[in-house]
Amino acid sequence: ALSDKLKKVLKDLRGESRLTPEHLELAMREIRIALLEADVNFKVVKNFIERVKTKAVGADVMEGLNPGQQVVKIVNDELVEMLGGTSSRLLFTSKRPNSVMIVGLQGSGKTTSTGKLSKWLKENQNRTPLLLSVDVYRPAARDQLAVIGKAIGIPVFDGSGLNDPLELCRAARKHCEQLGFDTLMIDTAGRLHIDDALMDELRNIKAEMQPTETLFVADAMTGQDAVKSATEFHNQVGITGVILTKMDGDARGGAALSIKEVIGQPIKFVGVGEKYDALDPFYPDRIASRILG
């Protein structure tokens, strides 16, 4: 674990009560390696190390801690602060329906998360959701959402006969207005942030539907690329929150810090399994200790 590595590296600091710049250089090297191995983006690591150095230099070694443990505490606290607070609620207005857009790269877990989130909204924010798939590309994508809706008892808009995302959105919105659904959950097709036509499609859907939340669904095992995709989705479409999926795996999850750092939006939920109740609120302290390893 990082604290053991630091203990070794700083062992000759025994009896000293303050962290010196020399010792910090040694410690920062170990921390940099730990964060890179946890998949935090190397630019984010650079900035993080600078911030920690500033806070740690000259800091007292607290009673009962060895210098290595003191450094870990400063790193951990800084990581928790950067990851943001727990804000596991979605924002809504009094307009009916409100729309929630679910976006992200291929295979990240959007369709599954759409099911989980709508179940969560029904049970925790008293919403009446209608599910809509505008994934007109992936084989059986709309069938997949239909099966999920049936499994969780939440209606799915039947868009058969329509093959254009905007038309599907308008029809589903009308359906909400007529039948009283207050939340339209829009599951979009996976896409690359460098695919101009598809990023354009997202902008058009957003302009038409004016969603109160646009959630970026990201895979917890994502490596250095997390910064690129998150930045592009945020700059081109505008993200209001993040769902980090597959956290029931053993990925350290450094992508969480990278994404939060570059787009500044809260990580709202964490996917922890394939079943539709496997959605947890985001707790920064848990993710921080997981990233540090």
Next chain:
Amino acid sequence: FKGKKQIDADTLDQLEEILIGADIGVQTTMTIIEDVRKQVDRQTLKEVDELKHVIKQHLIDILEKATRSRGIASETAIPDDVQPYVMMVVGVNGVGKTTTIGKLAQRIKAEGNSVVICAADTFRAAAADQLAIWAERADVPLIQQKQGTDPAAVLFDSLKAAKSRNADVLIVDTAGRLHNKQNLMAELEKMKRVAQKEVPQAPHEVLLVVDAVTGQNGLSQAREFMKAAPVTGLVLTKLDGTAKGGIAVAIAKELNLPIRYCGVGEKAEDLIVFDPQAYVDGLFE
């Protein structure tokens, strides 16, 4: 270091960032950079272009060593007495297994083989429907059962069907599974045993599909999947994105697993045979 000719203090740092940024990983990157630094200090390397070439060659050596160590399992070199040649496609959730099978079926059929696909993902919503569309596109038969059936049972049926139809190749789609889930890895092991019992030496090829955006967790994925099934090679998907898939280099180095194919898009033709030179050139683009 675009346009820079001579190596200076920044050059090695920039190269280190390219390798780390490509998900090659800290350990492999440090080994390569240290090796190169020695040559720079000894003045046996003076120019940036030479340096890039040396690093690229270092990476190609890692990738080619993995290929040689395992001998290519290849559907283009199936011995005549193997029937059917059984290929299992495995990996964690959402990496592109089902789509890759759609592409492989089309490719293998075009090479003159009769292909059958087994829909052994009986868990995920609409998994069989998704695969059915791909099977239809490749015009190959699909063996499937309803959601919830034991995947080993579907595999068993598919092996019987492939044998009775004298199919050349059986491609098995499996459910996405996280490698730290013991029960799911045990299920994979059971499927391997079922295949072994029905066809000697089966599964002849086990492809582990890895998403190009995967970070260091890709190494744990490879390690754990190799314990549950005789993985023979990797398919690196979504290389049409901005991620470089460098974790495949770490996997090649540590586990000697070769990259067999790369997924470069979502259409049936978007599968290419892995080319180490092209791949390594792409890392530096």
